[in-house]
Amino acid sequence: MKIKWLGHAAFLITAANGVRVITDPYQSGSYGGSLKYGPIKESADIVTISHSHPDHGYIEDIDGDPRIIDKVVNNFEFKGIKITGFKVFHDHVAGARRGENIIFIFELEELRVCHLGDLGHMLSIEQLTEIKPVNVLMIPVGGTFTIDAVQAGEIVGQLEPELIIPMHFHNEKCLFSIDPIDNFLFGKTHVVKRENSEIKVTAANLPAVSEIVVLQPEL
Numbered sequence: 185m186k187i188k189w190l191g192h193a194a195f196l197i198t199a200a201n202g203v204r205v206i207t208d209p210y211q212s213g214s215y216g217g218s219l220k221y222g223p224i225k226e227s228a229d230i231v232t233i234s235h236s237h238p239d240h241g242y243i244e245d246i247d248g249d250p251r252i253i254d255k256v257v258n259n260f261e262f263k264g265i266k267i268t269g270f271k272v273f274h275d276h277v278a279g280a281r282r283g284e285n286i287i288f289i290f291e292l293e294e295l296r297v298c299h300l301g302d303l304g305h306m307l308s309i310e311q312l313t314e315i316k317p318v319n320v321l322m323i324p325v326g327g328t329f330t331i332d333a334v335q336a337g338e339i340v341g342q343l344e345p346e347l348i349i350p351m352h353f354h355n356e357k358c359l360f361s362i363d364p365i366d367n368f369l370f371g372k373t374h375v376v377k378r379e380n381s382e383i384k385v386t387a388a389n390l391p392a393v394s395e396i397v398v399l400q401p402e403l
Contacts, residue, residue: 185293187320188382191221191401192239192358193301193351195322199292203263205230207288207299211242220357222403230262234286234301235274256286266291270314275304287315294387295319302330302352312342320385321345324352326362333367346390349397357401365398372396
C-alpha cells in the first residue's frame with residue numbers, strides 16, 4: 185500500500201488493488217484561516233471521519249462517490265480492506281468537553297494500520313487489547329486538543345508499531361495553538377525525515393526497529 189499525508193490528520197491510503205481511503209478530511213481555511221493546508225481534491229472509495237469538527241469531517245471537496253464511515257463499525261469490508269472503528273474520547277473527561285472520537289483500524293495486505301483521530305486521553309488496557317497489534321500508527325502529537333508529545337510517546341510504547349507517522353501538530357500550515365512536532369521528536373531515535381509526502385509500506389519492508397517517519401504535507 186501507499187500512504188500519503190495530505191495534511192493535518194488527513195491521509196490517503198491506496199491499496200495495491202487501487203482502493204483509495206481518505207482519513208479525516210479537513211476544510212481548507214477553516215477556523216478563521218488557521219488551517220492553511222490546500223483543499224483535498226483527491227478521489228476516494230471510502231472516507232473515514234473520527235469526529236465531525238471542520239478539520240476532520242469535511243467531505244465536500246473529495247471527488248467520487250465514497251462510502252462515508254463516521255460511526256463505530258465492526259469488521260466492515262470493502263474490496264479487500266477490513267475497517268473497524270472503536271469509540272474513545274476527544275478529551276480526558278469522557279467527552280464532556282469535546283465529545284467522542286473514533287479510532288479506525290484498517291486491515292489490508294497483511295498489515296494493520298491505526299489512525300487515532302483526535303484521541304484526547306490515554307488508552308485503557310481493554311482498549312489497547314482491542315487495537316493491537318499495530319504495524320503503522322498515525323498519531324496526534326500536538327496536545328491541547330489531543331494527547332500531547334509525552335502521552336503520544338507512552339502510547340507508542342504500549343502499541344509497539346513498526347512505523348509511527350506523527351500528525352496534528354503546529355507548523356506553517358496549521359496555526360492552531362498546539363505544539364510543533366519537535367516536542368514529540370525530542371530525544372527520540374530512529375527518526376526518518378522524508379522530503380516527500382508518501383511512503384510505500386508492505387509486510388516485507390517493515391523496519392526491524394520501531395521507526396518514526398516524518399512526512400511532508402502534500403497540500
